[in-house]
Amino acid sequence: MTETIYTPLAGGQPVSHPDASQYHRCWLIADDHGSWMDDSQLLSRIDVSLRFGYLVLQAPGMLRLDIPLDVIEDDDSVRQKVKVAGQEASVIDEGDVAALWVSNCLETPCRLFKVDPDAGPVSWPGQAV
Numbered sequence: 093m094t095e096t097i098y099t100p101l102a103g104g105q106p107v108s109h110p111d112a113s114q115y116h117r118c119w120l121i122a123d124d125h126g127s128w129m130d131d132s133q134l135l136s137r138i139d140v141s142l143r144f145g146y147l148v149l150q151a152p153g154m155l156r157l158d159i160p161l162d163v164i165e166d167d168d169s170v171r172q173k174v175k176v177a178g179q180e181a182s183v184i185d186e187g188d189v190a191a192l193w194v195s196n197c198l199e200t201p202c203r204l205f206k207v208d209p210d211a212g213p214v215s216w217p218g219q220a221v
Contacts, residue, residue: 137198
């Protein structure tokens, strides 16, 4: 029997949680050029889990970062576009604190985004059509 792997942070570590399937690839990290960072070795620095309604990011030597799972975004100023494997994806910026956290963790300027649930689906590399 093949176990299904769910990664709430696209390209990141898999998560074992009963609700993980509904958050599969809901978040991504983009570099300062607006392109999805899909380096699994780099992203493996971040331990990802789901706890008590939050996406929880942890890394050695860093405080834990908790991002609410289900937020209805009504501020259009945080909506942006990033490149995912040559396509444009609609995303929601998770803010400066999250950007500072992922930038410090990965040692490169980047930002954390949530895939906009009101936009069309993202065609991730390797995803069956």
